[in-house]
Amino acid sequence: MRYTILVVEDQKEIRDIVMRYLAKEGHHVLSASNGLEALEIYQREKIHLLILDVMMPGIDGFEVLKTLRAVTDIPVIMLTARVGEEDRLFGFDLGADDYVVKPFSVRELVRRVGVLLRRVYASTERQEIIYDDLKLDLGQMTLFRGAEEISLTTYEFQLIKTFFEHPGQILSREQLIETALGEDYDGFDRNIDSYVKRLRQKIEVDPKHPKWLTTKYGAGYCFGGRYDLT
Structure with missing residues (x-):
């Protein structure tokens, strides 16, 4: 490994x-x-x-x-x-x-x-969360679209993991900070917007018309798709 x-x-x-x-x-x-x-x-x-x-x-x-x-x-x-x-x-x-x-x-x-x-x-090496052609390997902290590995920073991985684990739910900036980055995160809440924008650039075929990571204006962000935990 x-x-x-x-x-x-x-x-x-x-x-x-x-x-x-x-x-x-x-x-x-x-x-x-x-x-x-x-x-x-x-x-x-x-x-x-x-x-x-x-x-x-x-x-x-x-x-x-x-x-x-x-x-x-x-x-x-x-x-x-x-x-x-x-x-x-x-x-x-x-x-x-x-x-x-x-x-x-x-x-x-x-x-x-x-x-x-x-x-x-050891307990998470083989655990994967899959949405259609997106696969998140929790043990290796890696994301794949088909056979292609998508490079993620640590914060991006923590955020995408949170989205994968809460499919179809609208998550506010405050919820994302608390769940993905920790209550002691000292960055600005607006930084979440930048992280999400970068994630869209990496996972979406057309980031301007996102399929996976959508914005619910005034509420937060929502991740959708077919969910499968193996």
Whole structure:
């Protein structure tokens, strides 16, 4: 199974070797050298797991984790040179799934990644929601139109998943934010309009005359079609 993993580490030597080992396991690996870059990548890419260093310039790993946990339960493994119990407990309280203390064995880290991926995604790997020629793979966080994979950002995936799970229902911006993005989402509600517009461009044959994702003016958005859960 091929997953997308984001490695966030300011030390290039560590970052490169971790990426190389993960790539050998068949994963798609992205990298960031600081917290701000990591958050930017998360917003535009489909990330299945994050390896996150604690000590980084600017926004540290704890702050990145806190920000992410407001909108996602993506699995996170923390890397730290701090060996104190209080630091580890603080990370777990913020929502970390695992901790690896530096210096560490890269092979052990890769093994921990594999165990965590199987634990988190095993129950949804084969679950698909299908509407006519649109298929959403919940385990792989991918959308297909026929045989063609449609590239989605994390926010776009969370929104389309919500639409797929509520067929025929009119969902307001507020409902979409609460259901898909989380109550702590701090973007403007009007951003939902931009996300929906981009989704239309990706899934509709004629975005100006949408078949799937329609606007109910003054109320919200509605997703329709034949529903099948496998």
